[in-house]
Each structure stands twice: as C-alpha cells, then as structure tokens.
Amino acid sequence: MEDLNVVDSINGAGTWLVRNQALLLSYAVNIVAAIAIIIIGLIVARVISNTVNRLMRARHIDATVADFLSALVRYGVIAFTLIAALGRVGFKPPRLLPYWAPPV
Numbered sequence: 001m002e003d004l005n006v007v008d009s010i011n012g013a014g015t016w017l018v019r020n021q022a023l024l025l026s027y028a029v030n031i032v033a034a035i036a037i038i039i040i041g042l043i044v045a046r047v048i049s050n051t052v053n054r055l056m057r058a059r060h061i062d063a064t065v066a067d068f069l070s071a072l073v074r075y076g077v078i079a080f081t082l083i084a085a086l087g088r089v090g091f092k093p094p095r096l097l098p099y100w101a102p103p104v
Helices: 002-019 021-058 063-089
Strands: none
Touching: 002 021, 021 063
16 A cells, blocks of 8 residues: 555656746756856956965065955955855845945
8 A cells, every 4th residue: 555655756746847947947058057057156256366465475565454454355356256146046145244235
C-alpha cells in the first residue's frame, strides 16, 4: 500500500514540474543572472579597491588610511552589487535602503 503512495507522489511531482516548467525556467535564469552579477561585482570591487590603494600609496598617503579607504570603497561596491543582484531576483532594492538614503 505504501508503494502506491510513493508512486502517486512521484507522478504528482512530475505533473507539477511539467505544469510549472516556464516558471521554473524564468526563476533559474534570474538566479543565474544574479550569481553572475555577484561574481562580476566582486571582481570589479577587488580591482577598484586595489587601484585606489595603489594610487594612494603612490601619493605617499599613510598605509593605514589607504587600506581603510580602499576597504571602504570595496565594501561599498559590494553593497551596490548585492542590491543589484537582489533586484534581479525580484526583491525591491529601495525597500532595502534606509529611509534617509536619497532616491535613486
């Protein structure tokens, strides 16, 4: 008797997958795009951060200040990247921002 329930469950899952194939495909595309945005954003953040750090050290700015400001730039870019990725998945990015932030 339990075997019939398992078979019915498998058939029901297969039917559900066939009915919702377009929806699942659109979600998969959005999730892959969000992952790509995050990966590219992390790479861009690292490049910009390293460039800012090198420029400040070339101008003989204190190493602590250069490291701090380059980290600040890096995490700022990462924050905007995550907001863009969440927007791609379907979250409303303005709801994530504090109320004091200027409108985008």
